[in-house]
Amino acid sequence: MKKFYKKIGLAALVTVVLLLLIIFLVPYNPKGYIREQIIKQSMLSAENRKPAIILVGGSNVAFGYDSKIICDSMNMDVVNFGLHAGFGLKYIIDDLSQYIKKGDVIIISPEYAHFFDKMAYGEKPLADIFYLTKGKLNNLNDEQLRCVVYNTPAYIRANIEQLITNLLFSNKNSIYQWDSFNEYGDIVAHWSKEHTGFSNPSSGRTKRSSANYDFINYFLFKLSDMESRGATIILYPPVIEETGYSNKQPDILFVDSIMAANGRKFICPPSDVVMPKNRFFDSEYHLNRGGAKENSLHIVEILKKYFLAN
Amino acid sequence: MLFNSLEFLIFLPLVFIGYWTLQKNLKVQNLFICLASYIFYGWWDYKFLFLIILTTFLSYISGILIDKYRQKGCVAKFVNVSNIIVNLLILCIFKYYNFFSQSLADALSAFGITVDWVTLDIILPVGISFYTFQALSYSIDVYRKEIPACKDPIAFFAFIAFFPQLVAGPIERAGNLLVQMQGKRSFEYSQAIDGCKQIAWGFFKKIVVADTAATIVDAVYSDIVYYNPTALFISAVFFSFQIYGDFSGYSDIAIGVAKLFGIRLIKNFDLPYFSRNIPEFWKRWHISLNKWFISYLYIPLGGSRKGLKRTFINTLTVFLASGLWHGANWTFVIWGLYHSILFIPNILIKSKNKIIPDATIRFKEIGGIIITFVLTTIGWIIFRSANIHEACAYIYKLFEFKNYALPNFNDVQLRTAAECIFGIIILIAIEWYNRNETETYRLAGRCSIARWIIYITLILWSFIFFKTNQTFIYFQF
Numbered sequence: 126m127k128k129f130y131k132k133i134g135l136a137a138l139v140t141v142v143l144l145l146l147i148i149f150l151v152p153y154n155p156k157g158y159i160r161e162q163i164i165k166q167s168m169l170s171a172e173n174r175k176p177a178i179i180l181v182g183g184s185n186v187a188f189g190y191d192s193k194i195i196c197d198s199m200n201m202d203v204v205n206f207g208l209h210a211g212f213g214l215k216y217i218i219d220d221l222s223q224y225i226k227k228g229d230v231i232i233i234s235p236e237y238a239h240f241f242d243k244m245a246y247g248e249k250p251l252a253d254i255f256y257l258t259k260g261k262l263n264n265l266n267d268e269q270l271r272c273v274v275y276n277t278p279a280y281i282r283a284n285i286e287q288l289i290t291n292l293l294f295s296n297k298n299s300i301y302q303w304d305s306f307n308e309y310g311d312i313v314a315h316w317s318k319e320h321t322g323f324s325n326p327s328s329g330r331t332k333r334s335s336a337n338y339d340f341i342n343y344f345l346f347k348l349s350d351m352e353s354r355g356a357t358i359i360l361y362p363p364v365i366e367e368t369g370y371s372n373k374q375p376d377i378l379f380v381d382s383i384m385a386a387n388g389r390k391f392i393c394p395p396s397d398v399v400m401p402k403n404r405f406f407d408s409e410y411h412l413n414r415g416g417a418k419e420n421s422l423h424i425v426e427i428l429k430k431y432f433l434a435n
Numbered sequence: 436m437l438f439n440s441l442e443f444l445i446f447l448p449l450v451f452i453g454y455w456t457l458q459k460n461l462k463v464q465n466l467f468i469c470l471a472s473y474i475f476y477g478w479w480d481y482k483f484l485f486l487i488i489l490t491t492f493l494s495y496i497s498g499i500l501i502d503k504y505r506q507k508g509c510v511a512k513f514v515n516v517s518n519i520i521v522n523l524l525i526l527c528i529f530k531y532y533n534f535f536s537q538s539l540a541d542a543l544s545a546f547g548i549t550v551d552w553v554t555l556d557i558i559l560p561v562g563i564s565f566y567t568f569q570a571l572s573y574s575i576d577v578y579r580k581e582i583p584a585c586k587d588p589i590a591f592f593a594f595i596a597f598f599p600q601l602v603a604g605p606i607e608r609a610g611n612l613l614v615q616m617q618g619k620r621s622f623e624y625s626q627a628i629d630g631c632k633q634i635a636w637g638f639f640k641k642i643v644v645a646d647t648a649a650t651i652v653d654a655v656y657s658d659i660v661y662y663n664p665t666a667l668f669i670s671a672v673f674f675s676f677q678i679y680g681d682f683s684g685y686s687d688i689a690i691g692v693a694k695l696f697g698i699r700l701i702k703n704f705d706l707p708y709f710s711r712n713i714p715e716f717w718k719r720w721h722i723s724l725n726k727w728f729i730s731y732l733y734i735p736l737g738g739s740r741k742g743l744k745r746t747f748i749n750t751l752t753v754f755l756a757s758g759l760w761h762g763a764n765w766t767f768v769i770w771g772l773y774h775s776i777l778f779i780p781n782i783l784i785k786s787k788n789k790i791i792p793d794a795t796i797r798f799k800e801i802g803g804i805i806i807t808f809v810l811t812t813i814g815w816i817i818f819r820s821a822n823i824h825e826a827c828a829y830i831y832k833l834f835e836f837k838n839y840a841l842p843n844f845n846d847v848q849l850r851t852a853a854e855c856i857f858g859i860i861i862l863i864a865i866e867w868y869n870r871n872e873t874e875t876y877r878l879a880g881r882c883s884i885a886r887w888i889i890y891i892t893l894i895l896w897s898f899i900f901f902k903t904n905q906t907f908i909y910f911q912f
């Protein structure tokens with residue numbers, strides 16, 4: 126039995142050592158998409174930053190706007206803080222809340238999935254940002270830590286794949302890189318490209334997912350907290366493609382109603398931001414240039430009405 | 436609890452240490468493994484522990500009563516039949532109630548009769564098909580006097596609940612597993628190391644091959660209209676390896692884990708994709724289930740002893756039952772029917788004219804191997820599809836030869852497909868190398884450094900490819 130324990134122990138030790146070596150020797154892609162988060166954080170943490178319109182969400186927000194239109198129309202600085210829904214809305218909101226200032230207008234467009242199951246606690250991108258910041262993430266709860274642990278293999282795998290891809294295809298440019306963004310934080314690298322097309326899950330309304338009430342309560346608390354610090358919070362439904370909207374009906378209706386019931390009604394009905402497939406680039410949430418422009422004009426119209434009323 | 440989870444990584448060493456610490460007292464050791472197994476099972480949903488305990492209790496009591504009233508043949512028969520009926524009823528309610536009631540409603544509506552059936556919101560308890568069959572086989576074997584009735588309740592409960600094979604097989608016979616539970620086990624170093632190797636190999640098949648293939652397969656099946664025939668073709672082949680890697684991987688892990696506890700489970704897969712014809716495929720695929728159906732359905736119906744017509748019917752019955760066992764959907768039934776049609780030529784050919792492949796698989800038999808693989812892959816399309824309509828659409832699209840081009844996968848999918856193909860090549864290469872071995876794969880000869888490198892590579896590869904929330908396909912059965 127001792128011989129067995131020794132052998133298994135040795136195998137485990139060798140495996141762990143090799144894994145740690147791989148984590149350190151094969152770091153996150155130098156051009157990786159997630160690196161943009163550091164830049165967005167620096168935009169918000171700048172010392173003499175003026176109050177700004179901050180667009181918050183996942184990649185739906187990164188792809189969703191032409192912030193120059195908003196900036197020019199509203200005469201306010203704009204920071205597109207959207208990057209990846211896979212961070213989980215809890216991380217996104219926690220990260221944002223440390224940078225807000227009095228006078229900021231925060232427009233939150235979360236993908237609906239965040240309010241169900243454990244999506245709010247992140248997926249692989251949370252592990253990416255965890256390792257990128259060398260573990261310096263504040264306020265991670267158990268679920269988020271579990272997410273980091275469980276996604277460590279995926280993090281390692283992605284780094285190895287990217288290393289091999291970079292070696293084999295050194296000239297290959299992807300829009301999902303850190304230099305795909307403009308000065309506002311919008312993704313613009315795809316603006317000159319044709320939409321790639323994407324598959325939609327087969328149509329038909331799906332059964333409603335399991336709501337995450339713990340997170341919903343936390344989210345509402347954080348919104349109130351940011352408001353108490355002088356920010357204006359606006360909940361704007363995420364722009365979504367027609368079939369996606371139809372498929373997600375039960376979830377969308379739930380989120381709409383629960384936010385309204387808690388005094389956080391979407392500033393316009395979710396159905397107002399449904400667009401046809403030709404407005405999207407490569408997924409049901411990622412707008413192309415035309416879609417981003419249309420969405421930006423729409424939000425400007427809404428903001429003007431909102432500020433007029435308030 | 437999943438094998439590929441953090442919880443299991445903690446659970447297994449603790450149970451292993453506790454099990455061998457209690458080695459001196461067999462009853463306590465069996466009680467320990469039984470309780471550990473219930474914790475393993477209850478991790479999904481503790482409410483269903485009641486069901487497995489009930490099934491176990493009924494079968495245990497049946498064995499005792501059959502033995503006690505053996506002289507009164509009709510009483511013993513009554514007990515046996517009652518046990519079968521009650522357990523199958525439990526299985527049918529949980530697994531097939533909604534399917535049959537909805538199917539009947541659909542059939543009636545075709546005649547213009549609308550009914551408002553009550554379909555129940557029933558959750559299928561994990562592993563119910565497996566442990567029910569295992570429990571039934573015990574009472575039937577006792578009735579047939581193939582094994583004595585077990586008078587040790589702890590050993591019996593441990594036999595049914597034994598966690599490595601509880602939720603997805605192999606479906607063990609009492610003559611193998613119960614006997615081992617009743618006997619003393621001793622720790623054997625070589626068996627334990629062999630078990631660890633088999634676990635590593637099982638994880639490779641599950642994580643690197645099956646889960647990687649699943650990414651492509653799930654995407655294609657979610658939107659068959661969008662993907663071109665090439666993508667569908669690749670996806671069909673991938674699913675063949677997904678289900679094989681998933682299920683045989685689970686079996687390897689189960690058998691390997693059992694070896695750590697000094698228990699030998701039966702082989703459940705014997706390189707089925709190297710089969711040279713369909714009958715051989717069914718001797719190599721899900722061996723424990725097929726043996727169960729042969730022993731408890733085919734032979735009692737008369738097998739092949741009552742003429743050609745009866746043999747057809749019996750064969751058809753077994754394949755349909757096997758299809759239905761897999762799930763409450765007509766696709767599984769049609770899949771069973773499909774295989775029965777492929778099997779029929781074997782019945783028609785007279786024994787003296789049958790070409791029975793010998794045990795040694797040769798490269799020159801590659802033609803038969805490929806044809807058998809293609810036929811089973813078509814069957815898997817039916818198996819995987821959500822409904823018959825989808826299966827037909829999928830197969831029909833495969834024959835749109837003029838639309839074959841490069842697969843319309845995105846960059847990520849292309850990369851995943853390449854990784855999967857690489858994993859499949861490694862799998863086939865290793866299995867081909869070991870095709871005529873009877874025991875666990877020898878991944879490296881006698882060179883211990885080579886063995887270490889290969890196994891550590893397998894473990895690292897499996898770790899790096901690990902994905903969250905990936906269950907095993909056969910858990911849904």
